[in-house]
Amino acid sequence: xxxxxxxxxxxxxxxxxxxxxxxxxxxxxxxxxxxxxxxxxxxxxxxxxxxxxxxxxxxxxxxxxxxxxxxxxxxxxxxxxxxxxxxxxxxxxxxxxxxxxxxxxxxxxxxxxxxxxxxxxxxxxxxxxxxxxxxxxxxxxxxxxxxxxxxxxxxxxxxxxxxxxxxxxxxxxxxxxxxxxxxxxxxxxxxxxxxxxxxxxxxxxxxxxxxxxxxxx
Numbered sequence: 542x543x544x545x546x547x548x549x550x551x552x553x554x555x556x557x558x559x560x561x562x563x564x565x566x567x568x569x570x571x572x573x574x575x576x577x578x579x580x581x582x583x584x585x586x587x588x589x590x591x592x593x594x595x596x597x598x599x600x601x602x603x604x605x606x607x608x609x610x611x612x613x614x615x616x617x618x619x620x621x622x623x624x625x626x627x628x629x630x631x632x633x634x635x636x637x638x639x640x641x642x643x644x645x646x647x648x649x650x651x652x653x654x655x656x657x658x659x660x661x662x663x664x665x666x667x668x669x670x671x672x673x674x675x676x677x678x679x680x681x682x683x684x685x686x687x688x689x690x691x692x693x694x695x696x697x698x699x700x701x702x703x704x705x706x707x708x709x710x711x712x713x714x715x716x717x718x719x720x721x722x723x724x725x726x727x728x729x730x731x732x733x734x735x736x737x738x739x740x741x742x743x744x745x746x747x748x749x750x751x752x753x754x755x756x757x758x
Contacts, residue, residue, distance in 0.1 A: 552750065553621055556743040560617035560632075563740055566733045567610025573729060574604035577722065585682050586661065586718075596657055596719070602646065603726070610639060610733075617740065621747065629748040636741045640734065647730055658719055662712045689714035 577583060577600045587596060613635045620628025668679035669691075684690050689711040 552743055552747050553624065556740070556747050557618055557621040559736065559740045559743060560614050560621060563617065563733075563736055564611055564614030566736055567607050567612075567614055569607075569729065570610060570733065571604060571607030573726065574600055574607055577603070577726075582686050582718075583722070585686050586715075596661075599646075599657075606639065606642070606646075609635075613639065617744065621744075624747075624751050626748050626751050629744045629751070633741055633744045633748070636737050636744070640737050640741075643730060643734060643737075647727070654719070654723060658716045661715050661719070665711055665715065683711050683715075687711060687714035687718060 578597065583596075587594075613632060616628060617632040617636075619625075620632050665680065665683050668677075668683075687709075689709045691710050
């Protein structure tokens, strides 16, 4: 038999609905992580000997967070239906930890955005400077994928981009490319943070209502 009645019963089903949304949010984060990991353009730019792996490390963290969110969302739904104080309190604690981790990761990513871009720009510049078959192949991938040629302070090599018509240098193109990726992640993160805050509020309200109903009984 349900322990909560009236308005709290409504909160119970609202919490279930928000937990389901949270589970879907975890699925979305997982999907975005997989897209960033296997996006053909990203893979082309970050493969090869000496390519920086900072971006992919962040993507793996994103994949782990998405999987964890799906697990937490499932247990949150179960806790709301079963009206379990223990599960709801655990759900709240997990949401708080994930929320804190998301804020930390967001601040870290924002502060290190330029460093990540600089590492990739250096990788591109080194490939041009190597002047060998491998370096030439890497440079051609960047020129074709980003439709650019040369660095900010480097002369364009007509042999590497003979059909180049754009004036964009590859250092600027790299920065714009990853700015676009991070912008998508930022919007998704803000939306998920809002869902998490609402979920934490409802879980605590329902948990308190269950405790009060037991004290009355």
